[in-house]
Amino acid sequence: MARLLLVRDLITKVFFTSRASMLLLGAPGIGKSSIVRQAAEIIARVLGRELVEYDDDVAKRVLENPQRYMVFIDIRLTEVEPSDLMGVPRSDTDYVMYKPLMWTRVANRVPTIIFLDEINHEEDPMKLGAAYKIVLDKRAGYIRFHPMTMVIAAGNPPEHSSIAHELPAPFVNRTIVVPVEAESHVTWLEYMLQKASNALSMDEAVERISKVRSVVEEWMKKPSPGRLFDTIAAFIGYNPDALLKIPQATEMKNFPTPRTWEILYWTLTERYREIYSFEEAQVICEGLLGETGSIFAAWLWKSPPSIDEILAKPEIVKSLDEETVLILAAMLGRWISSNIDQITANKGLAKALDKVISEVEKRAGHESITVMIYAMGSKRTEMVVKAVKLKAVSPTFSTLVDRIAEVIKSVREEV
Numbered sequence: 001m002a003r004l005l006l007v008r009d010l011i012t013k014v015f016f017t018s019r020a021s022m023l024l025l026g027a028p029g030i031g032k033s034s035i036v037r038q039a040a041e042i043i044a045r046v047l048g049r050e051l052v053e054y055d056d057d058v059a060k061r062v063l064e065n066p067q068r069y070m071v072f073i074d075i076r077l078t079e080v081e082p083s084d085l086m087g088v089p090r091s092d093t094d095y096v097m098y099k100p101l102m103w104t105r106v107a108n109r110v111p112t113i114i115f116l117d118e119i120n121h122e123e124d125p126m127k128l129g130a131a132y133k134i135v136l137d138k139r140a141g142y143i144r145f146h147p148m149t150m151v152i153a154a155g156n157p158p159e160h161s162s163i164a165h166e167l168p169a170p171f172v173n174r175t176i177v178v179p180v181e182a183e184s185h186v187t188w189l190e191y192m193l194q195k196a197s198n199a200l201s202m203d204e205a206v207e208r209i210s211k212v213r214s215v216v217e218e219w220m221k222k223p224s225p226g227r228l229f230d231t232i233a234a235f236i237g238y239n240p241d242a243l244l245k246i247p248q249a250t251e252m253k254n255f256p257t258p259r260t261w262e263i264l265y266w267t268l269t270e271r272y273r274e275i276y277s278f279e280e281a282q283v284i285c286e287g288l289l290g291e292t293g294s295i296f297a298a299w300l301w302k303s304p305p306s307i308d309e310i311l312a313k314p315e316i317v318k319s320l321d322e323e324t325v326l327i328l329a330a331m332l333g334r335w336i337s338s339n340i341d342q343i344t345a346n347k348g349l350a351k352a353l354d355k356v357i358s359e360v361e362k363r364a365g366h367e368s369i370t371v372m373i374y375a376m377g378s379k380r381t382e383m384v385v386k387a388v389k390l391k392a393v394s395p396t397f398s399t400l401v402d403r404i405a406e407v408i409k410s411v412r413e414e415v
Helices: 004-015 032-047 056-064 082-086 102-109 125-137 185-196 203-220 227-238 258-268 278-289 291-300 307-312 314-319 322-345 347-364 366-374 380-393 395-414
Strands: 022-025 050-053 069-076 088-092 095-099 112-117 149-155 176-179
Touching: 004 022, 004 032, 004 149, 004 176, 004 203, 004 278, 032 050, 032 069, 032 112, 032 149, 032 203, 050 056, 056 069, 056 102, 069 102, 082 125, 102 112, 112 125, 125 149, 176 278, 227 258, 227 291, 227 322, 227 366, 258 278, 278 291, 291 322, 307 314, 307 322, 307 347, 314 347, 322 347, 322 366, 322 380, 347 366, 347 380, 347 395, 366 380, 366 395, 380 395
Parallel strands: 022 149, 022 176, 050 069, 069 112, 112 149
Antiparallel strands: 088 095
16 A cells, blocks of 8 residues: 555656556545656756646636646546537538547646546446556547546545446556555654645655656667566566466456556666655555566565676676576576677687676576577567577586476476
C-alpha cells in the first residue's frame, strides 16, 4: 500500500517517463483526488506552464493561448453520460461523424492530466467502454489527446464500498495499479500541521522532478539496453513463466504479461536508480506485475561487478548470490555480442572469458548459460552465429552448450 505523498511523487515521475495510465484504489475520502491535483501542479511548474482546472470558460482561454497552460480535467463517471466521453454523432452532408466535445479539444491541444474518478462504481457498458478508451488509448471517441497527457483512474476496493465492483482483467493489465493507504492518525496530523503552517511547499518537489525530467530526456536522446534490460532478461530467463501469468481472478491486482513488462521497462527506464527510490520502484513493479513484481523489485537493487572486473578476477563470481550472477550472465551475453570479433581474435581475452563462463555456470547452473546465450542476439540467427564463434574459442562454453543440448534431447525423448 502506498502513502499519499509517495503516490504524488510516483505520478510526477511516471509522467516524465512512460506516462502510463494509473489506477488508484483506496477507501473513500482519503485524499486520492487532491493528491492527483497536487501532482498536476508540480508537473505544470516543471513544464513552465500555468495549471488550470477545466471548465467551459477556461477552455476558451486555453485554446486561445495553448502554449501557456496545462489542464487538469476531473471527471466523475457517475455524473456523466456516454456521449460526454465520446462525442455526439451528427450528420454532415452524406456521412455521419462524431462532433467532438470541448474538453476533448482542449486535451488534444495542451498537456493534460485527466482524472477519472469512481471508475468501478459504474456499470453502464457504453459509459465504461468510453472510459476504458480514455484510459487505454488516450482518446475520446476519435479525438487523440496531446502527447503529454496522462490518465489517472481511481476507485474503491469492493470491501470499502457497497457499489464498487471489480474491473475487467484486460483493463487492469493496461494500468499501473496502486493501492493507496489511508494515513495513520500520526502521519495525517503531521501532514495537516505542515499544511496549516504553509510548510508543505512544492518547491522541493518541483526541483526534484525537474532533475528527473532532465535525466529521462538525456537517456531518451539515445535509449539503449543496460542494467534494467539485463535484470529483466535474467529474471525471465530464470523464471520463463514470469513473462505471462494470467490469474483465475484479478481482485483488481495486476499480473505479468508481455505488455506490462514493456510498460515497466519504459516507466522505470535504464536510469531508474537516479529517478526512483526502492519503495517507489517496488510500488511500480507490484502495480504492473502483481505478486511477481514483489520478487522482481528485489532484483533491481542487485549490483553485479563490471565486465572488466570479472575478466580481471573471475573468482569474484564465487562471492555473488545466484540472482546477481544471473544478471551478470545477461550483461555478459550483451558484452559478448558487441565484442565477439575481438574475442575470437584475442586468445588472452578468450581465455579470461572462458574462466568467467566456467565460474558463472558453477555458481548459477545451466540457466545462467541459457540467459547469456539469449542475451547474445536480438535475432535467432544472429544469436546462433555468435554462439558458434564463441564455441570455437571457449572450451568451457562449447562443453556446456553440448551438455545442455544433450539434456534437452533426453527430455524430448522422454516426452
